[in-house]
Amino acid sequence: MQVKIINPNEDQYGNSKENIFIAFDDKENYLGSAYAYPNVNYHQTQDTPYLIFIDVNILENMDNSLGDEVKKKLFDNVFSRAKELRLEKPELKARIYAGFENNSVKNEFYIKNGFEEDYTIIMETEIPKDFSYTVPENITIEEMNFSINEEFEKYKSMYDEIFVSPLDKEQYEEQRKHNYFRNIAFYIDGKLQGGCTVFEKDGFGYIETVFVLSEQRGKGLSKEIMKYIFNYFLSNGLNKSRLEVWLLNKRAVRLYESFGYIEVEKKLMFPGITL
Missing domain, CATH: 3.40.630.30 (Gcn5-related N-acetyltransferase (GNAT))
Incomplete structure (x- = not known):
């Protein structure tokens, strides 16, 4: 079976078609999609303010070998696009992040493809x-x-x-x-x-x-x-408080520590790679 990747029209959020990828088989059946979304954020990620998110999704219950092929082709296309987007802001340190959910299967896929582990931490304190x-x-x-x-x-x-x-x-x-x-x-x-x-x-x-x-x-x-x-x-x-914070948000972590919060749990989120 041949897997074909195309760019559709821009999505409802205004993301351009060059950032969106859809996979079809040779009978025009939908197989999956991926997208890249660039953003500049100085509030949560001071060290890498230029953020480029990518996400890859395939149909559920797909044959494993076909699913692996579709996922890899979508990833290769969207990762290549993310690297192109990175070149648009050479003055900023950039990081590409994958996924928007704590999904262990997806996170493992991104990590196998060269991404690094990033974490959020649960912090607690007694007031x-x-x-x-x-x-x-x-x-x-x-x-x-x-x-x-x-x-x-x-x-x-x-x-x-x-x-x-x-x-x-x-x-x-x-x-x-x-x-x-x-x-x-x-x-x-x-x-x-x-x-x-x-x-x-x-x-x-x-x-x-x-x-x-x-x-x-x-x-x-x-x-x-x-x-x-x-x-x-x-x-x-x-009299007890809890919160969750992205470990890379160093300014926020320092703030919470100054109020007595300590780390009680760590969760894998947002695998990424700095470019």
Whole structure:
């Protein structure tokens, strides 16, 4: 059987057709697809700000030998395209990442093809019972309300520029079902400068996100946000906190360590290769 790889039209997210690959057999039956997606992120990956994601997917229950052939042909095409994209920003250190999920089979495939292991870590801390916090006068805190879809899309646009993984509305709605869920905005002198998303999960005060906009980084706002979170958790009877952070996000890891978080678990995610 002959496997044919083509480029379709651009996808619904505006990714160009040169970055998308679809595999068909000689009878025009769909076999799988792959894509490359470039992004610049100084927030989570300071050392390698130019990120190029690739992902390869094939039909389930495909014959093993055919599946291996399709997967390899898609990978070769999309990896070649990723290297071309890398050349478009020679001034930035770049890293190609594979996959968007903790899938051991897919991760093993990428690692066999030269990618390195990357990890996220689970961190936990116990909040001192005598901890207290008063919000500085120049900081205003407001709940983010996304009852209007345009408001959510505006927030998502900002979120997607900051974080490697795009904001998923369904996942966000699931988070809202947890006890003590809050999505909070921090304003300095009336201007949005940071925020966080927190809730209760398995008896822990869980931190989903903490972000600070670029103009406020290094000025202490992230620490103010963490202090507010600790105070919020304690006020709701949660004296232990947990979070998950990308190990390559060294700035975030240092922040959490300064608040007493320690690593309790490591998970393989996002195999990558630096170019």
